[in-house]
Amino acid sequence: MFNIAITGEFVAFFTLSAIMICGAVLMLSLEKVVHMVISMAAVFIGLAGMFVLLEAEFVAFVQVLIYAGAVSILMIFGIMMTKHHAVEQEPSKPLHQTLAAIAAISLFGILFYAIRTTTFPEQQQPFQPGEDNTMAIGELLYTGYVIPFELLSVLLTVAFIGAIVIAKKEAD
Amino acid sequence: MQSWLNQPLTWGNVLVLFLWAVVFLFIVLGFVTYAIYFERKVIGWMQLRIGPNRVGPFGMLQTVADIFKLLIKEDTIPRKADRVLFILAPALAYVPAFSVLAVLPYTQNLYFADLNVGLLYYVALSGISTLAIVVGGWASNNKYALLGGMRSAAQMISYEVPLVISVVGVILLSGSLNLRDIVAAQGGGWFWEWNFLPQIIGFVVFIIAAVSELNRTPFDLPEAESELVAGYHVEYSGFRFAFFMLSEYVYVYAIAALTTVLFLGGWHAPAPFLDFVPGIVWFLLKFAFIVFFLFWIRATLPRIRVDQLMALGWKVLLPVSLLNVFLTAVYLELFIKN
Numbered sequence: 001m002f003n004i005a006i007t008g009e010f011v012a013f014f015t016l017s018a019i020m021i022c023g024a025v026l027m028l029s030l031e032k033v034v035h036m037v038i039s040m041a042a043v044f045i046g047l048a049g050m051f052v053l054l055e056a057e058f059v060a061f062v063q064v065l066i067y068a069g070a071v072s073i074l075m076i077f078g079i080m081m082t083k084h085h086a087v088e089q090e091p092s093k094p095l096h097q098t099l100a101a102i103a104a105i106s107l108f109g110i111l112f113y114a115i116r117t118t119t120f121p122e123q124q125q126p127f128q129p130g131e132d133n134t135m136a137i138g139e140l141l142y143t144g145y146v147i148p149f150e151l152l153s154v155l156l157t158v159a160f161i162g163a164i165v166i167a168k169k170e171a172d
Numbered sequence: 173m174q175s176w177l178n179q180p181l182t183w184g185n186v187l188v189l190f191l192w193a194v195v196f197l198f199i200v201l202g203f204v205t206y207a208i209y210f211e212r213k214v215i216g217w218m219q220l221r222i223g224p225n226r227v228g229p230f231g232m233l234q235t236v237a238d239i240f241k242l243l244i245k246e247d248t249i250p251r252k253a254d255r256v257l258f259i260l261a262p263a264l265a266y267v268p269a270f271s272v273l274a275v276l277p278y279t280q281n282l283y284f285a286d287l288n289v290g291l292l293y294y295v296a297l298s299g300i301s302t303l304a305i306v307v308g309g310w311a312s313n314n315k316y317a318l319l320g321g322m323r324s325a326a327q328m329i330s331y332e333v334p335l336v337i338s339v340v341g342v343i344l345l346s347g348s349l350n351l352r353d354i355v356a357a358q359g360g361g362w363f364w365e366w367n368f369l370p371q372i373i374g375f376v377v378f379i380i381a382a383v384s385e386l387n388r389t390p391f392d393l394p395e396a397e398s399e400l401v402a403g404y405h406v407e408y409s410g411f412r413f414a415f416f417m418l419s420e421y422v423y424v425y426a427i428a429a430l431t432t433v434l435f436l437g438g439w440h441a442p443a444p445f446l447d448f449v450p451g452i453v454w455f456l457l458k459f460a461f462i463v464f465f466l467f468w469i470r471a472t473l474p475r476i477r478v479d480q481l482m483a484l485g486w487k488v489l490l491p492v493s494l495l496n497v498f499l500t501a502v503y504l505e506l507f508i509k510n
Binding site for chain 2: 035
């Protein structure tokens with residue numbers, strides 16, 4: 001049934017999956033918002049580990065830098081600066097919860113069925129990840145994808161200036 | 173090391189690699205113990221005092237006694253603290269501090285990981301420590317700890333940006349994020365071919381930002397002991413407090429080694445005729461000099477004012493480091509590429 005060999009990669013995959021699933025479940029079930037952010041950071045780190053397994057080191061460490069580091073800290077700052085009630089009490093909505101559970105289970109069923117029935121094409125040659133994938137990403141960004149890249153930079157600059165303008169208005 | 177790293181993973185290899193990590197952990201702990209001792213001695217001499225001289229010969233066992241005191245102290249957790257995060261935070265601070273040491277190469281053959289994004293790995297993991305500091309400050313449920321945590325985090329984030337941008341020039345020059353390749357690119361000549369002279373702007377920005385990242389004088393505002401009620405660790409005692417201190421000194425080790433690797437030519441000799449001296453000696457000399465330099469500025473510089481701190485980071489260091497990237501790119505385009 002499970003035609004798999006126990007290799008280091010396999011063990012690492014399941015450890016990381018366990019970290020990510022635990023983090024995700026805790027994120028939903030914990031009550032304090034700061035705890036939720038920490039468990040979400042665990043998901044991000046697990047995801048980075050998955051990228052390492054796929055030999056995409058650059059994406060993996062950017063994931064740690066941006067999501068596990070910057071985004072988590074930003075969220076914690078936001079929560080600490082704005083929210084006075086650490087615990088959020090939500091009224092229980094049984095109908096809503098039942099419907100959500102049914103939707104989640106059917107989504108899982110559909111995905112599982114689709115994955116099990118798909119036949120993946122045999123690969124002609126084994127997958128060869130880039131020897132230096134940082135350089136490969138850089139070359140692609142500055143040749144094929146240079147216009148989207150520049151548009152994104154403009155968007156970020158606009159957002160940055162906008163944030164400064166809003167903060168300035170509040171300060172005055 | 174290379175032969176160990178390239179072998180398939182068997183239980184025997186796992187054991188050997190684990191033992192290496194343990195040995196390395198003890199080396200780092202020894203470094204931290206004696207770095208604290210030398211820090212107190214050096215600052216003592218610079219201020220015309222003697223420094224610790226009571227415990228053991230020349231006071232050599234003073235730090236050991238201090239650590240022992242911390243370990244046997246009562247471990248207090250405030251009743252209103254958030255217990256889980258309060259316990260988790262010191263470990264969360266220490267784990268990335270020790271993990272970043274994995275990518276630092278010491279000589280041609282002595283290194284623990286040959287990662288082609290080594291520099292990015294360092295930067296990414298050291299960001300997690302900031303998270304630990306904020307969490308520790310928040311979990312203490314004490315307004316001074318929370319304020320201290322916020323301040324540390326704000327400072328560390330603000331100075332991490334120029335720190336990262338200042339090394340982009342080095343990456344441009346050597347064309348790699350692998351720390352071993354960065355050292356290799358500086359080799360074979362005199363000491364003025366190391367990155368610190370071609371990248372003098374980047375080097376200065378890097379040193380300033382690094383001192384600030386380490387929360388050391390003149391940027392030790394988050395825990396300025398003579399002005400404040402400590403910082404994020406005000407509620408911590410015993411070995412949890414020791415863990416925060418330990419990760420701070422492990423970062424001193426990491427930054428000193430990283431500066432050596434990025435700007436001071438790693439294991440290369442300062443002159444071609446000095447090549448007969450083993451590389452590890454040169455590495456350790458440069459490393460020791462950086463550590464001494466950190467103690468030196470702590471002993472001689474006054475603390476920066478709090479309103480100047482953020483302005484220096486964002487309005488001076490960041491534009492200067494961006495200018496450095498621009499100048500390096502122009503230089504490479506005009507003179508090297510053709």
